Amino acid sequence: MLLYVxxxxxxxxxxxxxxxxxxxxxIHSAIYLVVCFFSLAGHYLLFNAQFLAVVHIIVYxxxxxxxxxxxxxxxxxxxxxxxxxxxxxxxxxxxxAGLLCLxxxxxxxxxxxxxxxxxxxxxxxxxxxxxxxxxxxxxAVPFEFASVLLLVSMIGAVLISKKEEKI
Amino acid sequence: MDSVFIIEKSAIIVAVxxxxxxxxxxxxxxxxxxxxxxxxxVGPNRAGWGGLLQPLADGAKLFTKEEFFxxxxxxxxxxxxxxxxxSTALITSAxxxxxxxxxxxxxxxxLQATDxxxxxxxxxxxxxxxxxxxxxGAWASNNKYSLMSAVRASSQMIxxxxxxxxxxxxxxxxxxxxxxxxxxxxxxxxxxxxFYQPLAFIIFLICSFAETNRTPFDLAECESExxxxxxxxxxxxKMGFYLFAEYANMFISSAILSVVFLGGYxxxxxxxxxxxxxxxxxxxxxxxxxxAKICFFIFFYMWVRWTIPxxxxxxxxxxxxxxxxxxxxxxxxxxxxVMVLFK
Numbered sequence: 131m132l133l134y135v136x137x138x139x140x141x142x143x144x145x146x147x148x149x150x151x152x153x154x155x156x157i158h159s160a161i162y163l164v165v166c167f168f169s170l171a172g173h174y175l176l177f178n179a180q181f182l183a184v185v186h187i188i189v190y191x192x193x194x195x196x197x198x199x200x201x202x203x204x205x206x207x208x209x210x211x212x213x214x215x216x217x218x219x220x221x222x223x224x225x226x227a228g229l230l231c232l233x234x235x236x237x238x239x240x241x242x243x244x245x246x247x248x249x250x251x252x253x254x255x256x257x258x259x260x261x262x263x264x265x266x267x268x269x270a271v272p273f274e275f276a277s278v279l280l281l282v283s284m285i286g287a288v289l290i291s292k293k294e295e296k297i
Numbered sequence: 298m299d300s301v302f303i304i305e306k307s308a309i310i311v312a313v314x315x316x317x318x319x320x321x322x323x324x325x326x327x328x329x330x331x332x333x334x335x336x337x338x339v340g341p342n343r344a345g346w347g348g349l350l351q352p353l354a355d356g357a358k359l360f361t362k363e364e365f366f367x368x369x370x371x372x373x374x375x376x377x378x379x380x381x382x383x384s385t386a387l388i389t390s391a392x393x394x395x396x397x398x399x400x401x402x403x404x405x406x407x408l409q410a411t412d413x414x415x416x417x418x419x420x421x422x423x424x425x426x427x428x429x430x431x432x433x434g435a436w437a438s439n440n441k442y443s444l445m446s447a448v449r450a451s452s453q454m455i456x457x458x459x460x461x462x463x464x465x466x467x468x469x470x471x472x473x474x475x476x477x478x479x480x481x482x483x484x485x486x487x488x489x490x491x492f493y494q495p496l497a498f499i500i501f502l503i504c505s506f507a508e509t510n511r512t513p514f515d516l517a518e519c520e521s522e523x524x525x526x527x528x529x530x531x532x533x534x535k536m537g538f539y540l541f542a543e544y545a546n547m548f549i550s551s552a553i554l555s556v557v558f559l560g561g562y563x564x565x566x567x568x569x570x571x572x573x574x575x576x577x578x579x580x581x582x583x584x585x586x587x588x589a590k591i592c593f594f595i596f597f598y599m600w601v602r603w604t605i606p607x608x609x610x611x612x613x614x615x616x617x618x619x620x621x622x623x624x625x626x627x628x629x630x631x632x633x634x635v636m637v638l639f640k
Contacts, residue, residue, distance in 0.1 A: 157436060161374070161433065164429070180413055180414055180415050181414070181415050181418070184415050184418040184419050184422045185418060187422040187425070187426065188418065188421055188422045188425050191422070191425050191426045191429075192425045192455065192458070195425070195428060195429070195432065195451055195454075195455060196455060198432060198451070199448060199451060199452060199455075257414055258414055258415060258475055
């Protein structure tokens with residue numbers, strides 16, 4: 131039963147991910163992306179990770195709303211004026227994304243999750259009480275790094291959006 | 298999974314669904330009556346006694362109206378818009394605790410569709426996707442006024458979600474749980490949250506007005522600037538769904554306000570009633586107490602709508618980002634300090 135749910139969800143995820151890339155219309159892309167993220171949340175629910183699933187929906191669905199707004203307000207939606215990137219930049223983008231993926235897989239493949247004691251003692255480490263403790267005890271350093279990353283991106287966004295003073 | 302469990306939960310889900318629809322229907326009637334009362338008029342009084350059949354008449358009218366499609370290349374998204382708006386308005390009610398346990402057929406039944414660990418986050422998640430109905434529908438209508446309205450609605454929603462979440466955090470700090478059921482139980486033991494967190498309550502209330510697109514924050518439906526707002530191109534039952542979703546949203550957000558700040562199904566003397574009259578009567582009285590609180594908030598929504606004029610767009614953004622968010626952050630800091638000092 132769960133296996134079939136997994137197959138259906140995976141089909142939706144992959145299909146909408148492809149459609150996001152393929153579709154010509156920017157708004158359609160964004161909507162396909164929302165559906166894709168929802169099916170990913172479904173995958174998390176299959177792992178019984180309720181917190182992760184709900185936070186995934188809040189963060190990404192909200193983010194895509196912002197994306198939609200930006201698409202509407204800032205992007206040129208006429209196909210004729212759209213300047214297509216040269217082929218070599220596309221290749222470079224694909225290769226660098228592939229390299230990043232390789233590094234991540236290499237780093238994560240041998241990493242052991244720090245939840246062995248919770249598995250042994252039988253606590254449900256998906257419940258938010260335990261999750262909070264794990265995040266702030268075992269994973270305190272990565273957690274703080276993530277918050278520094280967010281801070282940096284926030285400052286960067288403010289810097290970019292600031293009007294340049296004319297000299 | 299045993300079939301008794303499925304039947305029990307299905308019964309509760311159907312009951313909650315029927316209740317939400319009924320309340321949304323009669324909110325439209327109540328809105329007219331309240332408006333009439335505030336403007337010294339009589340209000341609807343032709344269909345049924347006191348106009349009580351007016352919602353049915355409205356429904357019949359909407360169903361039989363001509364189905365009109367604008368000249369749009371996105372028919373599917375055009376139909377999807379009201380569909381999303383209606384479904385997101387209805388699914389939040391799944392996590393609201395409507396009452397305590399009742400004892401029927403030799404079994405304890407919790408008057409709640411599901412008590413998940415993260416129900417507060419679930420509510421916020423549904424809230425953040427609620428605006429997609431407006432956005433997608435308005436974009437697919439191929440009308441610039443609809444689009445303007447949708448951009449307003451979604452930027453308003455994004456802005457006020459932040460303040461709402463921050464106001465909620467101070468409550469979560471006190472309760473130490475994300476489950477609405479446990480927040481209610483905590484309030485039954487220690488007193489209602491509105492007395493501990495009046496500032497958070499006010500912020501949350503204002504943000505609820507903005508999230509449900511009600512006056513004074515109904516800029517998305519500003520008739521004088523945007524014709525009808527995001528549902529300009531809609532007709533028949535598709536428009537009915539948008540209007541209905543607004544009232545369903547109002548009901549649900551009133552329920553959440555009552556559960557989080559006014560103690561949910563708790564009422565003074567609940568323990569005494571449970572001990573002396575049995576838990577069934579206690580649970581039914583609790584449900585009625587919650588219902589009374591919800592009705593109060595619905596009335597409050599309407600009262601404000603016919604009292605305060607609409608904000609201007611920059612005033613709205615100013616209020617959200619420069620007043621409510623800093624206030625909510627200060628409230629969190631104060632809550633933290635008080636909790637450290639007195640515990």
